[in-house]
Amino acid sequence: MSKVDVSIVVNHYKSPKVLKMALGYVRDWKRDFEKAGGSAEIIVTDSETIPETVEIMNQLFPDVIFLKEPKNIGFGKSVNRAWDIASGKYIFTMNADFVIPRPKELNKLLNYLENNPEVGLVGPRLQNFDGTHQPSAFRYYTPMTIFYRRTFLKKLPQAKNHIDAFMLKHHDNLTKEPTEIDWLMGSALLTKREYLDKVGFFDERYFMYMEDVDLCRRFWENGYKVMYYPDSVMHHFHGAASRSRNIFKAAFNKYTRIHLVSAYKYFRKHGTSKKRYGV
Numbered sequence: 001m002s003k004v005d006v007s008i009v010v011n012h013y014k015s016p017k018v019l020k021m022a023l024g025y026v027r028d029w030k031r032d033f034e035k036a037g038g039s040a041e042i043i044v045t046d047s048e049t050i051p052e053t054v055e056i057m058n059q060l061f062p063d064v065i066f067l068k069e070p071k072n073i074g075f076g077k078s079v080n081r082a083w084d085i086a087s088g089k090y091i092f093t094m095n096a097d098f099v100i101p102r103p104k105e106l107n108k109l110l111n112y113l114e115n116n117p118e119v120g121l122v123g124p125r126l127q128n129f130d131g132t133h134q135p136s137a138f139r140y141y142t143p144m145t146i147f148y149r150r151t152f153l154k155k156l157p158q159a160k161n162h163i164d165a166f167m168l169k170h171h172d173n174l175t176k177e178p179t180e181i182d183w184l185m186g187s188a189l190l191t192k193r194e195y196l197d198k199v200g201f202f203d204e205r206y207f208m209y210m211e212d213v214d215l216c217r218r219f220w221e222n223g224y225k226v227m228y229y230p231d232s233v234m235h236h237f238h239g240a241a242s243r244s245r246n247i248f249k250a251a252f253n254k255y256t257r258i259h260l261v262s263a264y265k266y267f268r269k270h271g272t273s274k275k276r277y278g279v
Contacts, residue, residue, distance in 0.1 A: 007088030076202030120224025124232035181278035186212030
């Protein structure tokens with residue numbers, strides 16, 4: 001039986017000032033949620049912990065469960081450590097470079113998941129900090145998606161159409177109504193403990209990238225919908241460290257190499273044929 005109503009899992013890697021900001025907003029939400037009669041816990045899972053992070057957590061957030069790790073263990077494994085001990089009926093997982101601008105934005109997600117039992121995973125609409133839209137809902141990758149996005153060929157009309165379809169750019173109602181989609185970016189995901197216990201956690205064979213694609217696919221395969229919920233709006237700082245227009249530079253980019261390795265593991269596991277559950 002769940003000990004608390006909601007567990008907030010914050011995944012962090014060597015950006016303590018950003019973590020401090022994110023936790024400030026999460027704590028505001030927790031205070032309001034508990035005033036209204038709910039119960040919640042906050043768990044920070046930290047990979048390759050540095051002294052500045054320890055100092056901030058000890059001095060400013062002593063009530064937060066803090067999981068330290070001396071090495072960089074990767075996104076999925078880091079989050080799984082927190083999911084393993086999370087005691088909430090609901091589990092909201094977010095990156096540390098993420099802001100819940102108003103407490104009601106998370107409450108909207110919670111209410112939606114509570115009222116739609118066929119939904120297993122739901123994510124909010126993400127915005128950049130300048131207020132512009134940030135894509136976070138997608139169709140499944142094919143090998144050509146990877147190839148087009150990572151090379152200069154993305155400028156070709158055929159490639160542009162392929163990428164636009166992958167990013168759901170032609171789905172006019174995406175940001176206006178709840179929408180079934182293939183997969184959500186792992187920077188903000190809400191689910192229930194019981195669903196994770198059935199579907200399983202992140203596949204730790206992915207060090208970084210593709211673990212969110214894989215998880216969403218397994219939710220669909222287990223009979224749970226994956227939904228994009230634009231009525232809930234949150235902010236995310238999302239870098240593009242792995243992208244390069246130059247195919248030779250991309251080949252030697254650390255993050256591109258990690259992405260390509262993860263893509264290889266994903267296609268070996270799920271195959272390369274097209275699959276669609278969402279729009």
